[in-house]
Amino acid sequence: MKKTIKALKFPVVFLLVLSSFIACDKDFSVVESDVLGEQNLNFKTDTLSFQIAAYNKKLEALQINGLSSNLLGVYNDPAYGQTIASIITQLTPTTYSPDFGDNTVIDSVVMSIPYFSRSTGTDANGNTTYTISDSLYGKKSDGTIKPFNLTIYQNNYFLRSFDPNAGLDETQKYYSKADGSINTTDNFASNGSSVINFDNNKGAAIYTNASFIPSSNPIKTSVGEGTEKVTTSSAPAFRTKLDAAFWKAAIIDKEGDAVLSNDDNFKNYFRGLYFKAEAVAGDGSMVLLNLASTNANITIHYSKDSTVEGERTQSTYVLNFTGNILNTFINNYSSVTLQDGDKTLGDEKLYLKGAEGSMAVVDLFSGMVDYTDKNGVTTSIPALEAFKKTYRTLLENGDYKKDDNDNYILKRFINDAQLIVYEDVDLDTDGNSDLHKYDRIYAYDLENNTQLIDYNYDPTVANTTTPYFSTYFHLGLRSTNAGISKYKIHLTEHLNNILLSDSTNTKIGLVLSSNVNKLNSAKIMNSSTSDEVTSVPAVSIITPRGTILYGTNSSVPANRKMKLKVFFTEPK
Incomplete structure (x- = not known):
């Protein structure tokens, strides 16, 4: 325990700098009302949540040679x-x-x-x-x-x-x-x-x-x-x-x-x-x-x-x-039956399990949503298109305005985007409250089988001695408070890339990882470019433990459902 506490003691200056990257509802309220006063601002800040779908992907026939390390032995996972x-x-x-x-x-x-x-x-x-x-x-x-x-x-x-x-x-x-x-x-x-x-x-x-x-x-x-x-x-x-x-x-x-x-x-x-x-x-x-x-x-x-x-x-x-x-x-796996999930409605529970187990796919802009234009007309359009219309500057002809570098011009600027992920409170730990204490969730780009762009912008450095304390701004660390366990995965640059450069990478994969410093991929046998998942982070294969998360199905309680929250600034 002493080692854990020592590793979390950062210089005060660094904590202040890091806190400037982190957005929350309270932060915006304080800036507007307590410092300048909203009437003196020429911009406003707000938060939006977007419709997402998270579902299970059963993993089979994973590449098992060329791994960075190798597991040997027997492990009984209480939940699996x-x-x-x-x-x-x-x-x-x-x-x-x-x-x-x-x-x-x-x-x-x-x-x-x-x-x-x-x-x-x-x-x-x-x-x-x-x-x-x-x-x-x-x-x-x-x-x-x-x-x-x-x-x-x-x-x-x-x-x-x-x-x-x-x-x-x-x-x-x-x-x-x-x-x-x-x-x-x-x-x-x-x-x-x-x-x-x-x-x-x-x-x-x-x-x-x-x-x-x-x-x-x-x-x-x-x-x-x-x-x-x-x-x-x-x-x-x-x-x-x-x-x-x-x-x-x-x-x-x-x-x-x-x-x-x-x-x-x-x-x-x-x-x-x-x-x-x-x-x-x-x-x-x-x-x-x-x-x-x-x-x-x-x-x-x-x-x-x-x-x-x-x-x-x-x-x-x-x-x-x-x-x-x-x-x-x-x-x-005597306790859980792993299978592919519901891509449209999302799943109630998400099963993240290593050693040829299961992962989760998160569709950040799923299905159709109602969008109201500047004339007050509401229509049902794809969620991704509604996201773009909400943040990009529109021309009179309905096209999006671009700058001289061919990047789209935004009318709202994303300060922070967070994928909030809750862990199942009924997860079986066999009485060991620390069993999942040091779990890490790794989010990756499904289309290119690589780390998300936010990984490269993370201000925290890689810790090779204790990998748990690596890249913990982007990927977050497991936090527990009042019986609630959750992760905050920051996707700010990923969303900006969609808005500014028209990136099509709207789906991300979630796996359990024992070392988020390891980025190489392992292929899935007989997968093709038309498949949604063709590779997985190789380190997830040599992670024997599993965890269970709440998904996005309508049966999930609202205060446990996975959500995408976007904090933005908009000129008045």
């Missing part, structure tokens, strides 16, 4: 059900055609994969302490971590680098198949044309732990002996010794063989590893692994004859976790 995440990864040697020397003996084989951790201070001995809680899911009520069953197999399925059914040099994409329609025990993926069962392609088990628990303890490494012994400490990682006999047969004994001569030969020969997670008594925990780290590898420590007679030389052979890395999922 269980997700199990496993990993299939290729390995890449740091050198090819190795010379292991004479009389080679393996001393040890060590696998190390860093967790995502941050420093929390130092202990009584001055050693750095860490936490992995930001990327760990599934603690018990007393704070202890739930175990899961982990087995690492040799993978015998060849993960190709390029798609033979696509254009020249187009990389192969692998897609999720997590619905359990075949069975709920095996891990599946699709390459776009066929379904792969990795359990039917597993080789020897090289590691087994029936009660695996991710740890935030630092890694201690010692070199030397006696008074010469030096111990160093490094950030938490999944670090373990592997069976030397397996790696001797797989690598050392292949010296001089063509399978170790280049990347293609090696990946066809040694097709990688399959990290399979399984529940323990129906439960477990889930953790993010940083396989992209330069410290993620398998290191074979060995000795060989030295050029000096009677002495031995120590050496290493390193295999990195690079190449294709897939994150497979098995979902058992």
Whole structure:
């Protein structure tokens, strides 16, 4: 808790500057009546709400290779059900055609994969302490971590680098198949044309732990002996010794063989590893692994004859976790049935769930609305057209007036636009009031599969140590008051872009994100340009939790319904 409070303490000057960006009803009232007096102003300020529709989009067949990090383990979401995440990864040697020397003996084989951790201070001995809680899911009520069953197999399925059914040099994409329609025990993926069962392609088990628990303890490494012994400490990682006999047969004994001569030969020969997670008594925990780290590898420590007679030389052979890395999922959503929603009327509840789950689509200008022109004539017109007529300057012939740069001239200036999003007060948290405390909602441009323009104008900086505190003006932070949880997503520049440049990006996507600094997209299999949703933010796939929001259907209470509020200034 102390860390959270400390992170929110900003300089007073910065808070004053930031507050100048934030508009609300009270702010306008104070400016007009208390400072200048409305009779002395040559402009007025006001607020309008616009008709929007928010509905669910079920997500299936999402790209699961090329992710920035990878989930491993078991997570039971109180509101949704269980997700199990496993990993299939290729390995890449740091050198090819190795010379292991004479009389080679393996001393040890060590696998190390860093967790995502941050420093929390130092202990009584001055050693750095860490936490992995930001990327760990599934603690018990007393704070202890739930175990899961982990087995690492040799993978015998060849993960190709390029798609033979696509254009020249187009990389192969692998897609999720997590619905359990075949069975709920095996891990599946699709390459776009066929379904792969990795359990039917597993080789020897090289590691087994029936009660695996991710740890935030630092890694201690010692070199030397006696008074010469030096111990160093490094950030938490999944670090373990592997069976030397397996790696001797797989690598050392292949010296001089063509399978170790280049990347293609090696990946066809040694097709990688399959990290399979399984529940323990129906439960477990889930953790993010940083396989992209330069410290993620398998290191074979060995000795060989030295050029000096009677002495031995120590050496290493390193295999990195690079190449294709897939994150497979098995979902058992026992509490919620995910399906596409009502595009016209909107949905009552919006389901945001990662790991091949669901997202929300928000149509900012939905359907037909009544519009009254300057002559007092009211007609029913599209909501987007009514928005433009309300804010743009009209010519006598009905066209919109433009400036010399071909931008539309406005008669009303948008000071702030807020998408107000309320969280379901009945959301099941299994009694943990902090379960969704650090959730982030990421809003993105559905047409271009990228961040909204407001993201680029956000005055808050990216926080790489604690991503929760990044881009929190545009995307907002979850606020709770009097039992009401809500988010304010600022869309000021997005709406201005529609008005000034005639942008057609009127639909945005909402997903749950564990790191709003990550902006790359993951494709949806067989999607086309005619589809409403063709990609999702990749980080939403590796977000195992889910939340439930109120939508825009008429059944939603007025004080909980998602709304778009626009604060504007208009010359008198």
